[in-house]
Amino acid sequence: MARPRTFDEAQVLRAVRDQFWNKGYAATSMDDLMQATGLGKGSLYGAFGDKHQLFLKVFDAYCVSSVEAVKKTLEGPDAGALERLRQYLLGVATASAAPSNRRGCLLGRGTAELASEDAQVADRALETFQGLEAAFVRCLEQAKAHGDLAPQADPRKLGAMLLAVMRGLEAVGKAGMDEASLRGMVETAFEGLPAPAKRRR
């Protein structure tokens, strides 16, 4: 029909995402985005709309892929479910403490900066948090079914609590807290999970 695009949309969105991720929304200028993507302003506006729409687009994509990634990571048989979750959260702890990851996660950053004044961001973030929680809950249900949690354990409550711990990791990680402390938080939270009654010997 007409002239085709010369850029790869996914690649451009990745570049945009990284900019917002590194500098935040307000501190990122359209010129930053032009430079990061290599596109002219007209192309960016033509293809994605203004700065706000562009942010929403990458934020959305980030949220979706985050939840998907977590679900995939936690997928597996009932047997190792609890340990999978534990390892996942320990990984988050390590990642949150890494100096290279000082920017934190886009979800946390975007939410902190914009959610209070941008309902769309808040909605998307809430949905994402609930998605993550749901993935945790499923994993905990598997663990319970397999007998790694006490019968009276409430996976929904535990999942919510672990979500809070996870978001907390990111928050304190951004301040530069050391890896051992962050991992310790995860370990301690897991030690508090209701263990099944010990088998008689």
Add this chain to the structure above:
Amino acid sequence: MARPRTFDEAQVLRAVRDQFWNKGYAATSMDDLMQATGLGKGSLYGAFGDKHQLFLKVFDAYCVSSVEAVKKTLEGPDAGALERLRQYLLGVATASAAPSNRRGCLLGRGTAELASEDAQVADRALETFQGLEAAFVRCLEQAKAHGDLAPQADPRKLGAMLLAVMRGLEAVGKAGMDEASLRGMVETAFEGLPAPAKRRR
């Protein structure tokens, strides 16, 4: 010696703090600050330096007073220590869920926006997190001494974990998660604390 100031410094800093708190650092303009404080630009610059210094000043004050406030709130006899901590965190949960508090806490907001690129902010934030953690730990030590925690409980680890939960509350609260969920997270975390052995009857 010379002309005295006509403004109350504490009051001005409070106004500045609220601006940064409501809109974030980058999104707050010097004009916003002029309007909020009622001062001219020259006065602001003369008294406090540039925007960044001004932010650091209010951020510092906020951090100091936050830690102080928590310490004061948690102060008291060994007897009610655990319950005081519980009530405090439940209060944080309720506050974090309140629509009027959607802006979150300045510590969280400032850290998320600036810590990755501003070492001073990161340092201050880390110090503050550690101060909060220390207050929790002290409270947990009291609780342990009073027998509200098991003898093998490690107050330092538990305090760190509760700090993570607390920061998590704020993070998910900003996305608009409901109060019941947030309070549930606190309850669940507390249910996981190592209880003392039940007394024989």
Add this chain to the structure above:
DNA sequence: AGAGTAGTGGACCGCGCGGTCAATAACTTT
């Protein structure tokens, strides 16, 4: 080949940004 259409790049717009400065005001000291 010509017409039609969508993509591209960058010049351009007006505004509001962070920050400076000089004229003036309000005080203390001698």
Add this chain to the structure above:
DNA sequence: AAAGTTATTGACCGCGCGGTCCACTACTCT
């Protein structure tokens, strides 16, 4: 009362912001 010092105001600066527009290009369709 005069001199010295600091606070205050707001005009002013140059720049970089988000956003628009248009001449030009590269393609498809007839």
